[in-house]
Amino acid sequence: MADKAKPTDFDWNDLGFAYHDLPYRYRAYYKDGKWSDGGLETDSYMRVSEAAQSFHYGQEIFEGAKAYRRKDGGVNLFRPNMNAQRMNRSADRLLMPHFPEDKFIDAMKQVVKANQEFVPPYGTGATLYLRPFFFGTTPMVGVHAASDYTFEIFATPVGAYYKGGLAPTAYVTGSLDRAAHAGTGRAKAAGNYASSLLPGDEAHKAGFSDVVYLDPRLHENIEELGSANFFGITKDGKFQTPKSPSILPSITKYSLLALAPEFGLIPEETTISINDIDRFAEVGAMGTAAVISPVGSITHQGKKHVFYSETKVGPYTQKLYDRLTGIQFGDEPAPEGWIYDV
Ligand code: PLP
Numbered sequence: 001m002a003d004k005a006k007p008t009d010f011d012w013n014d015l016g017f018a019y020h021d022l023p024y025r026y027r028a029y030y031k032d033g034k035w036s037d038g039g040l041e042t043d044s045y046m047r048v049s050e051a052a053q054s055f056h057y058g059q060e061i062f063e064g065a066k067a068y069r070r071k072d073g074g075v076n077l078f079r080p081n082m083n084a085q086r087m088n089r090s091a092d093r094l095l096m097p098h099f100p101e102d103k104f105i106d107a108m109k110q111v112v113k114a115n116q117e118f119v120p121p122y123g124t125g126a127t128l129y130l131r132p133f134f135f136g137t138t139p140m141v142g143v144h145a146a147s148d149y150t151f152e153i154f155a156t157p158v159g160a161y162y163k164g165g166l167a168p169t170a171y172v173t174g175s176l177d178r179a180a181h182a183g184t185g186r187a188k189a190a191g192n193y194a195s196s197l198l199p200g201d202e203a204h205k206a207g208f209s210d211v212v213y214l215d216p217r218l219h220e221n222i223e224e225l226g227s228a229n230f231f232g233i234t235k236d237g238k239f240q241t242p243k244s245p246s247i248l249p250s251i252t253k254y255s256l257l258a259l260a261p262e263f264g265l266i267p268e269e270t271t272i273s274i275n276d277i278d279r280f281a282e283v284g285a286m287g288t289a290a291v292i293s294p295v296g297s298i299t300h301q302g303k304k305h306v307f308y309s310e311t312k313v314g315p316y317t318q319k320l321y322d323r324l325t326g327i328q329f330g331d332e333p334a335p336e337g338w339i340y341d342v
């Protein structure tokens with residue numbers, strides 16, 4: 001078995017987005033209609049039946065959140081209640097039980113505290129990524145919902161998800177979908193990510209940073225950018241992001257919709273046709289992992305559409321990034337209820 005990570009293993013200023021086996025994770029078990037008390041465990045490996053529901057029929061949902069080291073040495077969580085609520089909406093779609101919100105937030109704090117030496121120092125921009133996940137373990141061969149589940153939260157220190165951080169990158173549309181119109185796109189279900197692997201690989205091989213997913217019915221309207229939501233700043237000052245039943249309701253998106261008016265931008269969730277993207281002065285990807293990653297260009301049907309200068313981050317994107325990360329790292333006042341002290 002691989003060795004556990006040690007704090008001295010890391011160069012905090014040069015972290016990728018990778019898994020490291022930290023000392024502690026939280027686990028709780030669902031059996032006979034109720035959750036176990038749950039607690040910290042040290043073994044990163046699990047013993048699960050070969051016939052576990054999730055291996056065959058995919059009852060697996062997850063979340064992504066980060067712990068942020070503040071200047072005063074404390075640690076912030078950003079809207080973990082939203083992760084808990086979204087996980088329970090994902091659970092509804094996959095016919096899984098709910099995990100209580102207060103227990104979820106408490107578990108997040110326990111994992112951060114137990115692994116606190118791995119929360120990267122303030123000023124490096126790096127964070128401790130938290131990965132709650134939850135899957136069916138009942139052995140079965142018929143297609144049914146499991147009756148037994150494991151819930152876990154592990155943590156791993158991370159830097160930028162897209163290489164280059166705030167340097168804009170190039171995206172491309174493709175012909176494959178990540179989710180169906182009335183399927184599981186709104187849920188953070190593992191299967192959506194499995195179906196994104198091939199289109200992602202095609203985009204990477206063609207030299208792009210990721211895929212612009214179009215809506216699965218018409219292949220006309222923008223849905224998502226890889227594993228992040230899309231935003232565009234129109235030339236007349238609107239912050240627009242797609243409205244669709246098959247995209248993941250991003251916590252970063254709802255946060256930026258709320259912050260946009262501070263910069264004079266009108267927030268709007270609306271249909272965004274791929275044929276009408278030249279009205280955007282700036283475009284970006286937003287998500288927990290992606291934070292705000294500027295998009296320099298989108299290539300659609302062989303035609304390249306460039307945003308801002310293609311190589312430099314635009315002024316509104318920079319302002320939104322500074323405000324969002326300022327709140328997350330505790331440098332700026334946050335809207336009521338957004339920050340949880342660990
Ligand atoms: N869209 C997809 C497909 C994602 O995987 C994520 C990541 O969680 C997001 C959007 C962004 O969501 P959030 O801002 O809640 O991290």
Ligand code: COI
Pocket residue numbers: 063064065227287288289290
């Ligand atoms: C996140 O932003 O937290 C994600 O889950 C995206 C990706 C790492 C799957």
